Amino acid sequence: MPVKIWKAPQPRSPFAPNWAVPMFVGHWASPQRVAEVRDLILAKEDEIKTQFDPVPISGITDGLTSRWHAFNVFTWPEPAMREMADFVTRAYWEYLDHLKIDRQRDYIQGWANVLRESEKLTPHAHDLTERSYLSGNLCLSAEHTETKYYPPYVYGAELKVDQTLDLKNQPGNLVLFPSSVFHETSPNRTGRPRVTIGFDVFLDDADSQGRSAGDGRHILFDDPQGSDRMRA
Numbered sequence: 001m002p003v004k005i006w007k008a009p010q011p012r013s014p015f016a017p018n019w020a021v022p023m024f025v026g027h028w029a030s031p032q033r034v035a036e037v038r039d040l041i042l043a044k045e046d047e048i049k050t051q052f053d054p055v056p057i058s059g060i061t062d063g064l065t066s067r068w069h070a071f072n073v074f075t076w077p078e079p080a081m082r083e084m085a086d087f088v089t090r091a092y093w094e095y096l097d098h099l100k101i102d103r104q105r106d107y108i109q110g111w112a113n114v115l116r117e118s119e120k121l122t123p124h125a126h127d128l129t130e131r132s133y134l135s136g137n138l139c140l141s142a143e144h145t146e147t148k149y150y151p152p153y154v155y156g157a158e159l160k161v162d163q164t165l166d167l168k169n170q171p172g173n174l175v176l177f178p179s180s181v182f183h184e185t186s187p188n189r190t191g192r193p194r195v196t197i198g199f200d201v202f203l204d205d206a207d208s209q210g211r212s213a214g215d216g217r218h219i220l221f222d223d224p225q226g227s228d229r230m231r232a
């Protein structure tokens with residue numbers, strides 16, 4: 001079952017840390033499509049970099065990650081991208097089903113990360129507001145890197161590495177997690193790019209970082225009242 005409830009150690013006192021974070025770890029078993037999506041991102045990288053100015057984020061000062069706010073890979077029309085969106089949608093529905101959470105009208109915005117030798121994403125969370133919903137990442141190519149997720153408690157006023165849930169970045173792997181969960185990646189130690197897609201799902205057509213549908217960045221992701229186009 002791809003849904004795992006990541007829990008605090010069994011509390012031995014009524015006041016001990018007691019948390020549970022639902023994590024989804026799935027796999028897109030289409031290596032051909034995974035490679036196509038990776039190649040599309042690499043082919044568009046220079047154009048996106050020319051088109052938009054970077055906004056430094058999570059230790060990255062240039063490249064696609066720092067332009068996360070300016071494009072949305074879920075709007076790309078290529079067949080491989082449509083299949084990627086279908087796969088993410090089905091995984092999202094499975095996650096909700098398992099947790100017995102009703103589908104709601106929501107929006108998605110996704111970007112690409114191309115991290116080259118020695119680059120890494122420093123600890124960050126995507127949304128700590130009261131509207132925080134879900135985020136995810138889909139690995140397209142990576143060698144010997146992992147993403148570390150931090151528990152929702154700060155121990156000793158810092159994020160402690162020995163408390164993390166470490167998930168290997170394997171091509172095709174998809175992780176869905178609450179947007180409030182802090183995470184980071186280990187550095188790329190190879191000469192080949194580590195390519196992933198990151199995304200946020202919002203219940204409202206706005207978000208804390210100022211991205212909005214008005215800018216053409218968000219698109220409707222799921223609408224339980226609307227047509228089930230993704231179910232085909």
Ligand SMILES: [Fe+2]
Nearest residue numbers: 124126183198
């Ligand atoms: Fe992230």
